[in-house]
Amino acid sequence: MPPIQLVVFDMAGTTVTDQHEVERCFTEAAAQTSLPVSPERILAVQGMGKRQVFQMLWAEQLGEQHPELERHVNTSYAAFRHILETHYQTQGASPTEGCLDTFAYLHKRGIAIALTTGFYRAVTDIILEKLGWLDGLNEQHVGTSDSLIQASVASDEVAEGRPAPLLIERAMHLLGVTDPKAVVNVGDTPSDLLSGQAAGVRLNLGVVNGTHSLDQLQPHPHDQLLASLAELPAVLEAL
Template sequence: MNKRITLVVLDMAGTTVADDGLVERAFEAAARRLGVLPGSPEHVAQLAHVRATMGESKISVFRHLFGDEERARTANAEFEAAYGRLVADGHCAPVPGARAAIERLRAEGRTVVLTTGFARVTQDAILAALGWDDGLADLTLCPADAGGRGRPYPDMVLMALLRTGAADSVDRIAVAGDTSYDMLSGRRAGAGFVAGVTTGAHDADALRAAGATRVLPSVAGLPDALAEFERGAEGGS
């Protein structure tokens, strides 16, 4: 059976974009805004939750941490502003080989969609800082584009399919990310290839436990991994 992958959904921070600890630094600013001081027991517990839920929509994380909607939105606004400042100050770089991998995937006839758990304004700031707002990807999505539900829900992956029409079946979708939530999102969407990369938040064991069908050192190796997957699928027909 021909299992050609025609739609590739890629995470940004930690997968195609080097995170460099920016999420944790921006979280510290958000926590301070709500009176949670670095080093306090409350801050330590909250930071542990942030690390465990890397890849999830940030507003969802703050709803869990701070309870009521107003406090969650205040924290999220401060987080996004702090992350944006860090990006503007130059603390943003592509994972080595990421751009070349995306260009190769598209040259091979695959549609590429970049997704994030950040708000649109932050996603756009990252794309601009990297020079990736030049049409590098076919489409970019944030949770708001998928009705507000980010990872680990399958919504952004399925929205990528609906918006692009790039696959006639979910098993022709590949998902790649650096967190357990990326893996869960891909598996729940029915993606035929779910790759974890170890350039970001979670290690190989965590990625496999969450459903990764392949673990790679970097997204730079994704085009070769997909070609290998397709050759194996054809050989088993």
């Protein structure tokens, strides 16, 4: 097996603290635009591309061929974007438990850090700026070994979001990593884990202190479930 060259982390709920704010933004946007959806359904689609979620939810209500489908999707997505961006601009963001210590561990060992997300680029950059994690990234959102993170990939930069593997594969491409067995994937949602499985990564890990609990993640493909990112260095040491 090759040595680990890259760890790909999800953002909200994995590296960025999420007290179900994204779900509340979805709920508010759905209510504003008369989209009937349960809290359980909203939780189930966390981690996926956000426009993709509204496309799926409205198609469930209206049917794939409904002439008004795209109009409803666009209206709900626009409402969600406004609510979400306002939230992060006014409330800010903070790292999850063990995140920065784990980043420091990876830096010391020359292992690259990439962040992937179901968010689109505009709100991704709002969050990264609030955290100070945009520093050192170029126009492609690629940094150097001295940057806190080495790459950021948003859902609107790939043809298909999670559970497809394209976010992980784009992070690998940007950082010149060719073998998925040199990659670890870490996320807090079923779609994160399904994406890691589809990418064929060396280790596909879930954290249970984000949006989903141990019981909720257990049925989905994973190599290990962690209490928090604080446990990741020990897992990598065991390799």
